[in-house]
Amino acid sequence: MCEPEADPARVIAAAVERGRTLATAESLTGGAVCAALVDVPGASAVLRGGVVSYHHDVKVGLLGVDPARLAAHGAVDPEVAAQMAVGARVATGADVAVATTGVAGPEPHDGQPVGTVWIGIATAAGATATRHRFTGSRAEIRASARDAALAVLLESLRTR
Helix, strand or coil: CCCHHHCHHHHHHHHHHHCCCEEEEECCCCCHHHHHHHCCCCHHHCEEEEEECCCHHHHHHHHCCCHHHHHHHCCCCHHHHHHHHHHHHHHHCCCEEEEEEECCCCCCECCECCCEEEEEEEECCEEEEEEEECCCCHHHHHHHHHHHHHHHHHHHHHHC
């Protein structure tokens, strides 16, 4: 990870400095965001846990995503991303949670083109999601989504 905003050590340091705990909810990244955070020595001081919710049933059952929303819009959706983040925050008791959902390819999914990614963020103040568009191979899109999630998490720790 070459972008400073995506440096997991900076995310962990910011969480420690602000006394915030963290959690993740991941679909297309398959645990890569949580793994990047766990790689940082001292992460256990702030990282509560993560949920890999690749299947709709897991999004609904473990994260509390609205099944009607999933049925109507699919998983590649801003509200789904926000609900995933809220679900991770609630399930782990974390102060801040980040979520990833999107299409890494090779084919479009839920009517969304390859490279479409939503990053959700949830704090006590509420939840939002931001849309990202990435290009490249499946692995490159997943790595870009991981980095974007880390950057969103760092920005949230700095501003909320």
